[in-house]
Amino acid sequence: MYWMVLLVLFVTITAALAVLLAPNLLAAVAASSVVSLALSVLFVILRAPDVALTEAAVGAGLSGVILALALRRLGLWGLGDDNRPAPAEGSGDA
């Protein structure tokens, strides 16, 4: 149990870092869905099944779909390095 919490927390934080630092936005959207899924596991561990279900349906599912749809309409859908050639996006030291 203890190690499972540690593992899920590690996944959450890593995915959150990936959201901020991933070179392309599609990967960032995927990572944000991972954050939501990992959170919903944590909610189950915290005895909050209602919240876990909502986080999975809304946070991972719906919000992922909305983000992906918007990304597609923005023309940023792809695994390239970013939309602009200039400096790398969100590389941390802005």
Place this chain on the structure above:
Amino acid sequence: MRNLTTLLFAAGLGFLLLVLAAGLPYGHPPMLVGQGILQQAPATTGAANIVTSVVLAYRGLDTLGELSILFAAAAGAGLVLGGHRRRRRPDPDGGFILIAGADLMFPLLLVVGLYVILHGHLTPGGGFQGGVILAAAFFLPLLGRPREALDHTAISWIEGLAGAAFIAIGLWALFARGDFLAPMLGKGVLGQLFSAGTLPLLYAAVGLKVGAELSGLLADLAATEARDP
């Protein structure tokens, strides 16, 4: 400079809160309100899921506010996107698998969504989660056949009337019992489908409204042109 200040602020905030944490009663919450609700809720509302009791009865006004926030967000997005919805180049039709899959999934998602909504007072889940599933059911076929459009008039009526139904149940309680959103109807037997008075009705209204709102929102987003050339 501004970045540095804010980063320092964020780091300082995190550190401060981390230090303060030592004094917080994590794992042993005071539960002043929680204990009272745990003792009272089953007898007062008749719902087996106490979170549902809190969402729809004890904090029903919050839920009404939450519904209105979704409504305002969808209306705002409609205002922002709806200015000129020209579909000069609709996306191509999805492949056979997407279309067939969507057709297959539609009834399945519909049933699951309705199940989740109607059992909200018994098991985890309820109007919001079920509403999301309903929205997915209506949005999937749209992915397969982008040329078809959702009927926006029908959506507007469903969301309007479902929201009005929630408030109407609250007003009924106000006039009959003197308290807005007080639990009404018999409580029934704890754990049965037909129990918990008006709570399942409220969740049904929430589910319909959330489903209509979100499918309208998704359709609006999907119908927006990529970029003016």
Place this chain on the structure above:
Amino acid sequence: MNAVVLAVALPLLGAFLTPSLARLSLPLGRLFGPGLLAFCLWLLWGIARALGDATAGVALGGFAPPLGIAFHLDRLALLFALAVPAMVLALWPWGGRPREWSLTLVLAAAATGLALSGDLFNLYVFYELLAVASYGLIAANQRPAAQAAALRYLLLSAAGSALALLGIALVYTQTGTLNLAQLALLAPVSLDGPLGLAAFALLLLGIGVKAEAFPVNTWVPEVYATAPSRLAGLLAGLVSKLAVLVIVRLLLVVFQRPEATQLMLVLGVLGIAWGELAAWRARDLSRQLAWSSVGQLGIVFVAFSLPGETGVLAGLAVALHHLLVKPALFLLARHWNGALEGLRGAARRAPLAGALFALFALSLVGVPPLPGFWAKFVTLSGLFAQPGPLCSLAAVVILTATLVEAAYLFRTLTLLFGPGGEEPRMAPHGALDLGTATAFAGLLLAGVIWLQPLTGDLHGIARQAVDMDTYVDTDLPTPRP
């Protein structure tokens, strides 16, 4: 008393139904919202009359207060609750689309809820509702600049809300309750320490976004310069005051401690200095008014940070004055939104608008017979009566800011009434805008005439607002633990 919830529920009902009704019949949809608001106004007036000097708690859904959500009705809450439908009616977007009417109704419901609610999380929900409705309304006019401003505002405001939620989480972890009255009982013990101060700072930062508090006010000129003028008036006049009201309630009821007050005083002083200097530098009228609004809100913060009844009285005076003056100024500035230099002689071509503008501007500066003078006077005398260098500094800053304010407003007035300006490129003011502004001017002048009874009323409201024993007894009728 329980019917007071109708003032929140009915506008929401109207908001849900207006788009559909407008599809059936446009005139019906157009009149539905204002009709409901007029009913709410009548209802709230009746409740305020019936309540008189007493206070009342309303347990929503009949669940005894610490468990359920409670509304707290006192004269302060009802004063602002009454101001909501009145102001929204006065600034109703008649020319908008059905969804804009819907969102305006949502805004009215949320603002009423903010004035009445006595529950921490319920306040957060209404605050978010208010915020979401205003994002949609700002972006509604399809101007790219307005949409960019709305997006930047949304990001700032949503980050603030998340911080406020963090503050609520801290409070709940420590105390296990959300009811303000119960928190008032618990706060001296449970929230007395750095934790309580951190929670207050987070809430202040979060709600301060809408109250135009110092570090989180960068959105103000962007939004007010691009939003429709009626909406800008509504946001600057009404919405910011309700955010201030929530902060003041939290300060009075839960976080009553010197550090919290000092935090507010410092933020207020910084807001005054920042706002008035930026307004002095502004080159067009809407941004000048926007920054001046930041400065005025800074004075409101400073006034409310004074201890006890004096603070509430001074804060109320400044806030109510600004509530009346700023929307009218935005309405009049609607057709004068160009560069200041281009306004030469504009008032000569529109004498009534020019005269009204001069009246409001003079009151804003605080020229003696007008209510603005009295509001600033109460604040300053309160500040000078306080010991400590911080209060004296605040008083000096307010005096200096008044000079700066006078300098730029007189510069604008000189331009408006001065000679020149051959090409009348500005459209004349609409009758509706002028009529509304005239009505506001009438109220302002009425304030001059009935200053004595008004002061008495405000004293009564302030006395009631700081009386914590009554607050707790009203909302928690069960014997104290």
Place this chain on the structure above:
Amino acid sequence: MTPPPIEFLLYGGALALVALGLAGLVMARHLFRSILALGILEAGANLLLVLAGYRAGGVAPILTPGTLGQPMVDPVPQALVLTAIVIGVGVQALALALALRVHQAYGTLDVAEVRGRMEADTDAAAGLEPETSRDLPAVERPS
């Protein structure tokens, strides 16, 4: 040294999410990433709120024959988080709609560029010459 109790680990994790979200909001140079960072900030706040009601050894607050008589976790924060999650997704959808339109109009979602274009637009609408003294990136005037 004994390992810290599970609640404090989670508390630290929630604070890390909040700090990451804030840092992302400040440093992001693409508005889309700001919207994603906002989601992380909210997720951290939500986790903290659920944690506020967690009770060591408690069961989920749903009455079933198996849970009768056992201590339950606090249901109130769970209801609050339910509300907060739905609010978050509504705000996110509205933000994305706005971002779509801003991208349509300006062709970019770079934070500094959007700000520059917006200021220039507002100045132009007011009939002002663009300000040069301000420390904004030079952007081409919209025609």
